[in-house]
Amino acid sequence: MADRAEHSTDLPECPSAQGSGLLPQELRAWMVMLAAVGAVEQRLRSVVKERLAVSHDEFLVLCLLAEQPGEGLRMSRVAELLGRPKTRLTYQVACLQHAGLVDRRSVCGDxxxxxxxxxxxxxxxxxxxxxxxxxxxxxxxxxxxxPDQREAMYGLLPQGVDAEATTAPTPAPRRGA
Known part of the structure; x- marks a missing residue:
C-alpha cells in the first residue's frame, strides 16, 4: 500500500486534468478514464492469458457471466454490454465453450x-x-x-454526488415500481 501512494506521487501532471485546454470537464475526465482503462487492459492481458488461458475479450465475457449468479445472459445482451459485434461474440463464446468454460442453450419460447x-x-x-x-x-x-487524474475523473460524476463517498453506483429505480 505504501508503494501505491509513493508511486502515484511520482506521476507526471495529467495534462487532461489541468482544465486549461479546449475540452469541457466531462471530456477531460473521459480522456483520463480512457488512459486508466488502457493501462489496466495492457497489464491484465498477459495475466489473463497466463492464469486463465483465454483472451482478454473472452475474459470480459466470463466476467459478465460471473456477475449473473445462477443465471445466464442472452448473447445479444452480452454483445450490447461489451460493445462487440454479435459475430465476434459468437466466435469468442465458441472458444469458451470448447474450453469447457461456458454452456449455450436456446431461450425457451424464442x-x-x-x-x-x-x-x-x-x-x-x-x-x-x-x-x-x-x-x-x-x-x-x-x-x-x-490525485490530478482522480480529480479529473470526478468530473464524470453527476452534480451533487460526493466523489469521496461514492463506492458503487446506486441502481436506477425500476419503471413501474
Whole structure:
C-alpha cells in the first residue's frame, strides 16, 4: 500500500486534468478514464492469458457471466454490454465453450435467442484467480491514477454526488415500481 501512494506521487501532471485546454470537464475526465482503462487492459492481458488461458475479450465475457449468479445472459445482451459485434461474440463464446468454460442453450419460447452461462469449471477458475487479477487491476490503476487524474475523473460524476463517498453506483429505480 505504501508503494501505491509513493508511486502515484511520482506521476507526471495529467495534462487532461489541468482544465486549461479546449475540452469541457466531462471530456477531460473521459480522456483520463480512457488512459486508466488502457493501462489496466495492457497489464491484465498477459495475466489473463497466463492464469486463465483465454483472451482478454473472452475474459470480459466470463466476467459478465460471473456477475449473473445462477443465471445466464442472452448473447445479444452480452454483445450490447461489451460493445462487440454479435459475430465476434459468437466466435469468442465458441472458444469458451470448447474450453469447457461456458454452456449455450436456446431461450425457451424464442427460436433465435441463445443464452450463455458459466460452467462450474469456469466458476472455480475465476475463484482461484480473482485475487491475482484484482491485484493486477489495482497495481495498474495505482501506477497511472494520481490525485490530478482522480480529480479529473470526478468530473464524470453527476452534480451533487460526493466523489469521496461514492463506492458503487446506486441502481436506477425500476419503471413501474
Amino acid at each position: 427460436k433465435r435467442g441463445v443464452e450463455v452461462t458459466l460452467t462450474d469449471k469456469a466458476r472455480l477458475l475465476l475463484q482461484e484467480t480473482s485475487g491475482a487479477l484484482a491485484s493486477t487491476v489495482a497495481e495498474a490503476l495505482a501506477h497511472v491514477v494520481g
